[in-house]
Amino acid sequence: MECYHLAQKAVPDLLEHLKKIAPVYAPHQKGEKSYSFERVTHASEVVLDYNRTMLSLKKFFLPPTERLLQYSIQKQNVVEEEIKPEKRIFFGVHSYDMQAVLRLDHNMIEGHPEPNYILRRQDAIFIGISFEPDDYHFSRSVGIRVEEMEGFDLFLNKVDTNYYLFILNKEGSDLLKGFQKLKAVKDIVRFERNFKNKLKYHYNRIPEVFQHVYHSEVWQKVAERCVGCGTCNLMCPTCYCFDVMDDVALDVKSGERRRQWDGCMLTPFAEVAGGENFRDKYEQRTRHRVYRKFKYITDQEGVPWCVGCGRCTAFCPAGISLTDIVNNLIQDYENQQYAKTGVVA
Amino acid sequence: MKHLHDITLPAERGLYLPTMCKIVEAKELTKLEKWYRVELPGGQDLGHTPGQFVEVSVLGVGEAPISVSSSPTRQGSFELCIRKVGMLTSVLRTLDTGDTIGIRGPFGHGFNVNEFRGKDVLIVGGGIGIVPLRSLIHYILDRRAEFGRLIILYGTKSPAELLYREELAEWTARDDVEFHVTVDHGNADWTGNVGVITTLIPALQLDLPNTIAAVTGPPVMYKFVLMALKSKRLPDEQVFVSLERRMKCGVGKCGHCQINGKYCCQDGPVFRYTDIKPLEEAL
Secondary structure, eight states, X not given: OEEEEEOGGGHHHHHHHHHTTSOEEEEEEOSXXXXXXXXXXXXXXXXXXXXXXXXXXXXXXXXXXXXXXXXXXXXXXXXXXXXXXXXXXXXXXXXXXXXXXXXHHHHHHSSSOOHHHHHHHTTEEEEEEOOOOOSSOOGGGGTOOTTOOTTOSEEEEEETTEEEEEEOSHHHHHHTTTOOOOEEOSSOOOOOOOOSSOOSSOGGGHHHHHTSOTTOHHXXXXXXXXXXXXXXXXXXXXXXXXXXEEEEOTTSSEEEEEEEEOOTTSGGGGBOTTSOBTTOSHHHHHHHHHHIIIIIHHHHHSSOSOOOOOHHHHTOTTOOOHHHHHHHHHHHHHHHHHHHHSSOO | OOOGGGSOSSOOOOTTOOEEEEEEEEEEOSSSEEEEEEEOGGGOOOOOOTTOEEEEEETTTEEEEEEBOXXXXXXXXEEEEEXXXXXXXXXXXXXXXXXXXXXXXXXXXXXXHHHHTTSEEEEEEEGXXXXXXXXXXXXXXXXXXXXXXXXXXXXXXXXXXXXXXXXXXXXXXXXXXXXXXXXXXXXXXXXXXXXXXXXXSTTOOOOGGGEEEEEEOOHXXXXXXXXXXXXXXXXXXXXXXXXXXXXXXXXXXXXXXXXXXXXXXXXOBEEEHHHHTTOTTTO
């Protein structure tokens, strides 16, 4: 693996260089505490010392709302929305968000491959960057180090005020052709950042915990505080559920079918025509969401589907913490094991 | 985990694109249910197995999962029977012969007819649960010699809600079909069984090792039918159920039909009872 030294002051030059290759998207400050991946027009507006963007990269590959079909009601003919693959460079992506894209890839490819997602995703280039974990990040607990480089083409590891730039594949190497401001490094400095926020167990043990806590009182306690807004679904980089609806033009001659993000925390999510709702209680919906992140897909794929970004906790209007939920479930599991065996799990 | 390089690009399109089909025959069966015969362009076959479903579209209104009620043994067109229960189905109620609807599918897993072949088949249908089961019934009737006994139990709330009345008369008349029907509440003209569908089960004489059951009905029905079959000592692995969920996309993406870790639209809607028994959300 090649590694170069990149001075912090040369980062805007790198962004300008990349902009000549393809549109570049990077974190921008939106509000006092909120960041967002936006298309770079001025390199100076890019903020690389950010904690987390409000929405993850999923908004680029699975837009919050998109047209699937257009049709004529009069002629009863229908055409699919045209989507052209586009080379886009995503700059300054944290490792957990890259891991989330890889998980979404799995969900979208498995079974029936999802053409709209794949067309938007297939030519994406990812340039990662390290981050300093804040009070909410816990990606290390789900097996994702700050410096995890899987999925990236280039990765920038910040040490003091400068960067070590790692070239991870040919695409990454091609991006740097003609960029002069790099200095080869012989000794690569590696260090691991510490996380304040942690799950009590290694992620390998969590599916075992989830086998025993389906009826835990924790769900009811969370449900008492949950307002059912679905923010956690929207913010979650591995949530991808959507609803589909038709919109008709005012002349009622034509229309379109759209899809938009939906969330399993919203009351009508599992409701069928006729009114039967298969998860009509808050605690059922909370449990479903958390099991989707730590058990159901994890049993099949071996890794947690939660990437530890901390968004659902940082943005929850009711102050519900996902790490608290999981740690309380672990506590519940330990109490059960102790009651059964007299041995501390 | 599957990666982008596991698939050939560009990905095949058309996942959400309905094929526009003509309704070639339509008839109101009850106050709520309407029957349709639908033809794909050029009279192609739908290529379904009994128990599978299609996504039915009305442009400008929406799309919903609907069971196919005809058997793949009868080619050239397929049938649907749709209860008016929501917005889309209310519009569907107004459509007639010559009108156009969109079709995607067939989707999901239906009844594995190979496992039914050679066995006695017990069909238990409650309300519109008879609709997907009719596909299996017709399949068996069309290849009658390949199956053992065909026992059909059918129950509705009242006589007015019985579907496919002409066929019910035919099933009653046939020597090779054991057909039992009941209604929760009778009326002055009703001379048949009165009582919930489970009341038909205790009297059945079943060759247990050689019997496969297919059960479909409203959510409330399963628990009681499965209990009744258990008291007949029919092994759980010989029981199949078809479940209703909000299968919005039909292709395992939109998430609405998840039953714990399973997708109803992919792993079902027909499940072997033992496969869903451990799932708390299933029944």
